[in-house]
Amino acid sequence: MYRPLNSESPPGESPPKTTAAAWGVERAEARRNAASNRARRNIKVKVVDLYNFNLEVSREDAVTINQVLERVKEQGRVWWAMEAKNGAGWYLQPEISSQADTTNRVSSLSLSTITGSMQLKKLIRKGIPPSLRPRVWMAVSGATKKQSTVPESYYQDLTQAVNGRETPATRQIDHDLGRTFPMHPWIDSADGRAALRRLLVAYSFRDSRVGYCQGMNFVAAMLLLVMKTEQDAFWMLAVLLENVLFNDCYAENLYGCHVEQRVFKDMFKKKFPRLAAHLDKIEFDVSLVTTEWFLCLFAKSLPSETTMRVWDVMFNEGANTLCIVALAIFKMKEEELIRTKHVGEVMKVLHDATDHAYNPDELLTVAFDKVKVMSSQTISKQRKKEQLEVMAELERRVQRLNSGDQDSGSSGSQKVMSAH
Template sequence: MTDQEVSVGVRWENHLAGTMNRALVRSPELKALVRCGVPHEHRSHLWRWCVSFHVKKLREHIAPDYYETLLNVAKEKPNPASKQIELDLLRTLPNNKHYASPSAPGIQKLRNVLTAFSWRNPDIGYCQGLNRLAAIALLYLDQEDAFWTLIAIVEVFMPRDYYTKTLLGSQVDQRVFKDLMSEKLPRLHAHFELHKVDFSLITFNWFLVVFVDSVVSDILFKIWDAFLYEGPKIIFRSALALFKYKEEEFLKLQDSTTIFKYLRYFTSTILDSRKLMTMAFVDMNPFPMRQIQSRRSFHLERVRLELSELEAIRQTFVQERDKSHDGRTFVSDDDDDN
């Protein structure tokens, strides 16, 4: 363990000792501690508290056995999402012992969490990506808390339509992120523009699954610590920091093929979590959430307009095609002979 980790561990022990007989309270001190990373032995406690805080209003009028009730419903009724859930269970984190085989301890828990969520949110049902979110939550939380973690992410943190079939909210956030890249990392953004590299082909998945399978585990859990405490702004901060960390390496690459090849794996080469977190939480300041909300509103209108224009074009095409079919004359073999 490094001196830095020991120091952070001592600060956590002192903070938790001061709240031993009462619940944690959001504070600048706790926020700063979370940004340093939560020691493994305290992560379950902190994540559970964060999730409870974010879903408190949603749970006010819900029976204590709500989760079990949803699972019982699943036993009695066919679920349209079940087939896709089953297909994805073993694809979730195949290299993690908890999910590596049908009999692995995490598989049934993951199945339960995703099934219960699909009954709560039939408009979403199941979307690829939800399995990875639930699987990470289950590494530190029990089934019910992991279920509520999924709800906190989908229903509280992320905009509407983030995980629906249209992925509208996800598309919008990629445009917001491009704006932030242009503002915070203008040289790198211009470099990508010059070589016509669409980095959203890679970053789209970062946002959808909050970096699962994109960064090493030490960094992943530190991002999740801050994400569950602060919310979606952390995804933007972290994504920008990942690019800043390797900005000079990207700028040395002078053709689109090489750049895109590096884009696909560069995050797995980032190992210094302290350096990355400093970039995310110091170098990217100021970072007001209201700026992200404003950009989201702007781009949401534009994406909706584009989608409606595409739908209008599609409808026109269908109408023209139908007209041409209706106007077509069919001749018989007999007529041809005359």
């Protein structure tokens, strides 16, 4: 007798046994549902983010982006409420707007100043509204103070003075312009490329020891998008390279970058010994990804608003922010990374993690609430130790290169050692 599947059996009659055919139907249905779910995930939605990057994202990511936009609006209302309460530009006070650790100077500050500084720190970690970023960044980073030491026309005079001059730095800048956010409607326009070139060339002459290093183009482009004017972007680039970041991060031999990589590796092994051991086993060096993260300050890896949220904190609290955020990315994917079998899998996991990090609150919550980092004093001590080792390694490599040139008669030279 035919009876539909899952129908009740008459009293006293045993339930029918599920047939192989029935299981086949169920499996086929499950496969169709899974395929349908994958198809929905693969549907791309076109969106434009806060900084006019044109994106094609999944529906889930589009929802996240819209939620972030709503939180940005809400945070804007919080900032304007603080303005109404404390006065316009309350965060512009030098004592409040400082990267220095307030706890180390309590004796010299008033209670209201300390309270204001802590309020600002908390607000900044939750995000600066895009409309206020130029003013807040200039204040908390020290760029306003740096600019005040020279004539107002400094940037214009510098760009005019170096116009038409050619150096190895300007040639590399010209080579990289077309590769800097090629899909952005303004950066990839004639006006955008011209502004980016003027900015990078001007700085290469301001500090000829640094000149230009690949990675600076992405940083400068994002500064132009945020600051709106070339002059403000120039002073943010200057304070970033001269005060915020560790010395010589963009030097020809990448000395500072190598130091930071070593400091990060030490922190990484202490925080994630199990993951570090696994990555060593499959011969994955974390600097394969962190070198680009640190040189581009995540601008090439994270979505624009997430990058800006990282920079909000970096300009107020210092360059250690970069290490903390990098650790957070590894922590968020720790279990998945431990299951990887080879280097390619690790790269894919980390690329997907950064490429889809559209929720900055999630990343920064992990960074500041779940990643317990070493104190600034401990990091500084570790940095000094690594400085000596990096300098010695650079000297050994130069000696080997010189010895090789003498032996082979070759005139070639290697500018930098590998990042790892």
